[in-house]
Amino acid sequence: MKVKDIAALIEGVAPREFQESYDNAGLAVGSPTMEVTGVVVCLDVSEQVVEEAISLGANMVVSHHPVIFSGLKTITGKNAVERIVLKAIQNNIALYAAHTNLDSVWGGVNDKLSRVLGLTNRKILSPLKGQLVKVATFIPISHANAVRSAMFAAGAGAIGNYDCCSFNFSGEGSFRPQEGAKPFVGELGKVHFESEVQVEVICTRLVLSGVIKALVKAHPYEEPAYDIIPLENEYAQVGLGMIGDLDFPMDEADFLAYVKRKLGAKLLRYSNPTGKQVRRVAVCGGSGASFTRLAAAQQADAYVTGDVKYHDFIDAQDKLLLVDAGHFETERFTIDIFYDLIMEKIVNFALYKTKYIDNPVNYLFH
Numbered sequence: 001m002k003v004k005d006i007a008a009l010i011e012g013v014a015p016r017e018f019q020e021s022y023d024n025a026g027l028a029v030g031s032p033t034m035e036v037t038g039v040v041v042c043l044d045v046s047e048q049v050v051e052e053a054i055s056l057g058a059n060m061v062v063s064h065h066p067v068i069f070s071g072l073k074t075i076t077g078k079n080a081v082e083r084i085v086l087k088a089i090q091n092n093i094a095l096y097a098a099h100t101n102l103d104s105v106w107g108g109v110n111d112k113l114s115r116v117l118g119l120t121n122r123k124i125l126s127p128l129k130g131q132l133v134k135v136a137t138f139i140p141i142s143h144a145n146a147v148r149s150a151m152f153a154a155g156a157g158a159i160g161n162y163d164c165c166s167f168n169f170s171g172e173g174s175f176r177p178q179e180g181a182k183p184f185v186g187e188l189g190k191v192h193f194e195s196e197v198q199v200e201v202i203c204t205r206l207v208l209s210g211v212i213k214a215l216v217k218a219h220p221y222e223e224p225a226y227d228i229i230p231l232e233n234e235y236a237q238v239g240l241g242m243i244g245d246l247d248f249p250m251d252e253a254d255f256l257a258y259v260k261r262k263l264g265a266k267l268l269r270y271s272n273p274t275g276k277q278v279r280r281v282a283v284c285g286g287s288g289a290s291f292t293r294l295a296a297a298q299q300a301d302a303y304v305t306g307d308v309k310y311h312d313f314i315d316a317q318d319k320l321l322l323v324d325a326g327h328f329e330t331e332r333f334t335i336d337i338f339y340d341l342i343m344e345k346i347v348n349f350a351l352y353k354t355k356y357i358d359n360p361v362n363y364l365f366h
Ligand SMILES: [Zn+2]
Pocket: 065, 285, 286, 287, 327, 331
């Protein structure tokens, strides 16, 4: 088992392509080809966690928050991040993170958070844009089925609970084979018209290169023609936050007590109650206040996230109940996600949850 194999296992659920543009998920320190002796999973990498890995004989740390986020110009140990990186390099410890890519997928942070809160009928709160493309290709009638099927098999044509989605129309293609061509039909130097089917399918950028490879392989022409068209459509299956329903509506006071208990939070900060019952609930682990309006627009009665600012509470008050349960409190079970994911795939592996699961935010009650 190499570092890249552990990464591939996690990215099978949370592809790095789904991370936000500002993010820095992936392998930050270490060689992808290093043999892994053990993995420590954590929310944040600290010097203590690196030392813990060393003492356990584990040479890979998997965290939710990337240790290097905005870049490093030196690694001299003058601050905590530099010391962590230095210590990791000196001790041959690989540091890997799955961050907003893990926030954005089923099986990830918001999936877990919404399940912890018992939400049903769930969907992604803020679907990702720029992930979908349309592929159009032009196929002689005899081979239309084969090419279409090959593209479907490579992952094209999936929309919601449907697969094998395509649009097909008939027409005529023309071409003149030039010197050196070996045409499937037609003669050198003569313009040829062939009855063709134009097949259009939708696919994600993630599977695009595989779809094109499958198209080209199944297509009988020497130079298959195809168009790749970027779409503005949202990709409903991936994105930040989730929204769903409580099985039993609650009044706002009961809902707050419910959230506090379910998340094991020491305290909650929340906006002025709206006086409505809470049935539809949006969530976003970490810092999600920017999605408050989106949650309200999707008829959420309450929105649970972290890192909420003063003016976010003001903006929210006539729309929904905005609940700040804490960045740590809405993300701490990410450790379990990593743990279960790796455990499920690899048996008899030295896998450890860090014992340093501390909220960096402290509360004074009296
Ligand atoms: Zn976070």
